[in-house]
Amino acid sequence: HTVLRNTSEPPEVARALSRVAGSATPRRPSRRTCRGCGLFSRGVFPAHRIHPTAQLMLARTRLSAFIPSLFVIRSRLAMSSATGTVTIHQPLNYRAGARVHPADGGPAEEVYEPATGRVICKVLCSGEKEVDLAVQSAKVAFKIWSQMSGMERSRVLLEAARIIREQKEEIATMETINNGKSIFEARVDIDISWQCLEYYAGLAGSLAGEHIQLPGGSFGYTRREPLGVCVGIGAWNYPFQIACWKSAPALACGNAMVFKPSPFTPVSVVKLAEIFTEAGVPKGLFNVVQGGAATGQFLCHHPDVAKISFTGSVPTGMKIMEMAAKGIKPVTLELGGKSPLIIFSDCALENAVNGALMANFLTQGEVCCNGTRVFVERKILDVFTKEVVKRTQKIKIGDPLLEDTRMGALINRAHLDRVQGFIKQAKEQGAEVLCGGDLYVPDDPKLKNGYYMRPCVLGNCTDDMTCVKEEIFGPVMSILPFDTEEEAVERANATKFGLAGGVFTRDIQKAHRVVAALKAGMCFINNYNLSPVELPFGGYKASGFGRENGRAAIEYYSQLKTVCVEMGDVESVF
Ligand SMILES: NC(=O)C1=CN([C@@H]2O[C@H](COP(=O)(O)OP(=O)(O)OC[C@H]3O[C@@H](n4cnc5c(N)ncnc54)[C@H](O)[C@@H]3O)[C@@H](O)[C@H]2O)C=CC1
Numbered sequence: 254h255t256v257l258r259n260t261s262e263p264p265e266v267a268r269a270l271s272r273v274a275g276s277a278t279p280r281r282p283s284r285r286t287c288r289g290c291g292l293f294s295r296g297v298f299p300a301h302r303i304h305p306t307a308q309l310m311l312a313r314t315r316l317s318a319f320i321p322s323l324f325v326i327r328s329r330l331a332m333s334s335a336t337g338t339v340t341i342h343q344p345l346n347y348r349a350g351a352r353v354h355p356a357d358g359g360p361a362e363e364v365y366e367p368a369t370g371r372v373i374c375k376v377l378c379s380g381e382k383e384v385d386l387a388v389q390s391a392k393v394a395f396k397i398w399s400q401m402s403g404m405e406r407s408r409v410l411l412e413a414a415r416i417i418r419e420q421k422e423e424i425a426t427m428e429t430i431n432n433g434k435s436i437f438e439a440r441v442d443i444d445i446s447w448q449c450l451e452y453y454a455g456l457a458g459s460l461a462g463e464h465i466q467l468p469g470g471s472f473g474y475t476r477r478e479p480l481g482v483c484v485g486i487g488a489w490n491y492p493f494q495i496a497c498w499k500s501a502p503a504l505a506c507g508n509a510m511v512f513k514p515s516p517f518t519p520v521s522v523v524k525l526a527e528i529f530t531e532a533g534v535p536k537g538l539f540n541v542v543q544g545g546a547a548t549g550q551f552l553c554h555h556p557d558v559a560k561i562s563f564t565g566s567v568p569t570g571m572k573i574m575e576m577a578a579k580g581i582k583p584v585t586l587e588l589g590g591k592s593p594l595i596i597f598s599d600c601a602l603e604n605a606v607n608g609a610l611m612a613n614f615l616t617q618g619e620v621c622c623n624g625t626r627v628f629v630e631r632k633i634l635d636v637f638t639k640e641v642v643k644r645t646q647k648i649k650i651g652d653p654l655l656e657d658t659r660m661g662a663l664i665n666r667a668h669l670d671r672v673q674g675f676i677k678q679a680k681e682q683g684a685e686v687l688c689g690g691d692l693y694v695p696d697d698p699k700l701k702n703g704y705y706m707r708p709c710v711l712g713n714c715t716d717d718m719t720c721v722k723e724e725i726f727g728p729v730m731s732i733l734p735f736d737t738e739e740e741a742v743e744r745a746n747a748t749k750f751g752l753a754g755g756v757f758t759r760d761i762q763k764a765h766r767v768v769a770a771l772k773a774g775m776c777f778i779n780n781y782n783l784s785p786v787e788l789p790f791g792g793y794k795a796s797g798f799g800r801e802n803g804r805a806a807i808e809y810y811s812q813l814k815t816v817c818v819e820m821g822d823v824e825s826v827f
Pocket residue numbers: 486487488489490491513514515516544545546547548549550553564565566567568569570572573586587588589590620621622724726752792796
């Protein structure tokens with residue numbers, strides 16, 4: 254019924270695509286078309302009657318009208334998977350369109366639920382053979398996917414976005430259980446994830462080259478071509494979202510992907526792989542290999558990998574770049590930060606306080622672009638600090654699956670200890686703990702072994718303190734007074750990092766002047782930590798290079814071919 258396209262690809266892709274196309278283009282019945290399938294009746298079937306085969310279509314439509322209510326039930330079930338109850342038994346690798354156990358690999362590693370400290374599953378780290386199988390499976394799918402038009406790829410990505418929306422509650426719940434962030438935030442992450450797929454679905458159909466006239470009627474043109482099999486390596490703070498930020502532009506450009514999440518958060522990305530398959534990507538287009546550094550190294554060294562996109566720490570980023578250099582592979586590096594947030598005395602105070610909380614305490618402070626160095630103009634230092642402390646003390650910590658929780662548990666015991674170590678050192682170096690910083694033990698007995706701490710505000714800070722220089726990746730804000738704009742900008746830039754920065758002021762000229770002077774890839778004026786997928790995101794200096802999101806990401810997942818066409822004769826110099 255919905256033959257909207259050429260049928261040169263394998264039947265499963267054709268079937269999936271026509272299903273997608275069919276559901277994406279509802280047909281309005283007209284007097285001369287069949288009310289069921291929308292086909293022109295050719296007079297054989299009177300307009301008021303329904304084409305017999307279309308009765309099946311109508312039944313399907315009625316069924317799909319019923320399906321949303323099934324999803325509501327499913328979502329409610331997902332929501333009932335309370336903290337401390339979930340265990341995962343399914344395989345966590347995904348290859349050639351199915352969950353699989355790795356063909357080889359190292360020992361199994363335990364995966365925790367940060368809210369309770371319980372083991373929710375074990376992850377089998379993939380070895381060289383498994384990595385190779387995943388790359389080979391991606392290569393096969395790449396041959397099909399890269400030949401499809403942008404519009405065809407767009408339909409599949411839109412369908413994947415739709416399925417994510419539909420399963421949002423289930424995915425967000427899993428993300429909360431495995432990462433420890435509040436369900437409130439996890440839902441936002443999943444929204445940003447499907448929006449990212451929608452955005453690149455929108456761009457896929459418009460990817461094009463140029464036509465350039467040359468003398469004598471000759472001409473040249475450029476083709477924007479995919480790179481091949483891309484590797485995505487993710488951090489644990491935004492497991493599902495990072496996978497979408499990488500796979501959406503990669504797939505829109507016609508690439509295949511092998512993704513390795515952090516071994517701390519292996520769960521939700523396999524769901525994404527299943528959704529891509531359900532949406533109609535060729536089997537093997539998006540694969541998941543689980544594991545840590547060793548698995549990552551097999552991926553980076555693989556000769557058939559065309560590109561590596563990495564999100565993680567600066568030290569690992571350096572290693573990735575070294576490995577990529579050996580194979581002349583392009584890399585995108587989204588690394589850490591120690592971003593400045595500059596609050597001028599002419600700001601709207603309440604907005605600035607809200608901004609400072611947004612800049613520091615999302616996802617328990619485990620956010621790369623956090624504005625953890627809060628420079629406050631001395632004139633408002635006291636009032637600002639007092640208000641920030643008051644609001645920080647009110648943040649509701651606890652069971653991340655509860656609706657009113659705003660801060661859950663940190664990723665694991667080792668990381669919690671590390672953050673605690675930074676606070677201890679800050680005190681030794683002369684900083685004053687204005688609030689929080691201590692461990693938090695919830696009343697609920699099942700949460701006793703979770704990794705909670707109270708969000709912390711540090712006063713009396715100076716630029717040379719470790720807490721001001723190093724990325725803590727926890728809920729710790731350092732407040733630093735300043736007197737002049739020049740001083741604030743200079744101190745803001747005095748860091749090896751350059752991921753983000755922010756300014757709060759009512760003076761628009763000052764706002765633009767200051768962000769223009771900040772050496773950072775992502776700047777905010779009068780807000781912080783928003784993530785519109787339309788805007789490019791990425792760092793300067795040690796925070797990495799390449800961009801995710803926005804049109805800019807297309808550059809990093811495609812390459813340009815130039816074709817020079819001679820319309821005359823060849824004039825040889827020989
Ligand atoms: N700029 C950005 O967008 C973001 C940056 N980050 C940064 O990530 C860090 C926290 O995340 P982590 O997972 O602890 O970072 P990490 O660098 O330890 O690990 C990141 C990923 O790299 C893998 N990996 C580790 N060693 C490897 C190696 N030798 N070869 C290949 N892969 C390897 C890990 O298994 C994981 O999947 C923070 O520094 C944070 O700032 C986190 C999120 C976003």
